[in-house]
Amino acid sequence: MITSKQRAYLRGLANTMQPIFQIGKGGIEEAFLKQIEDALEKRELIKIKVLENSGLDAREASNEICEAIGCEGIQAIGSKIVLFKQSKKKPTIELPVARKK
Secondary structure, three states, X not given: OOOHHHHHHHXXXXXXXXXOEEEOOOOOOHHHHHHHHHHHHHHOEEEEEEOHHHOOOHHHHHHHHHHHHOOEXXXXXXXXXXXXXXXXXXXXXXXXXXXXX
């Protein structure tokens, strides 16, 4: 689980990113989830566009993907979602350390 400070940091990183996947009328299928998992392992932070003909809104798509592959939903605004999952092999994004009160 990531903190709100870490989430804000990741939103900032994703701000300039372009979506690398689109969810269309095919919805979220097993092969699509595998592609997302591979992209998250390589990049750690990705942006996805949810098309109107998919029948899902951004929050629903984010929740479904996160539940299926165990990633963190960072943001779901309009038709775009941002997902994060720390790489197991070679982490590149260093999250701010959560302070204890």
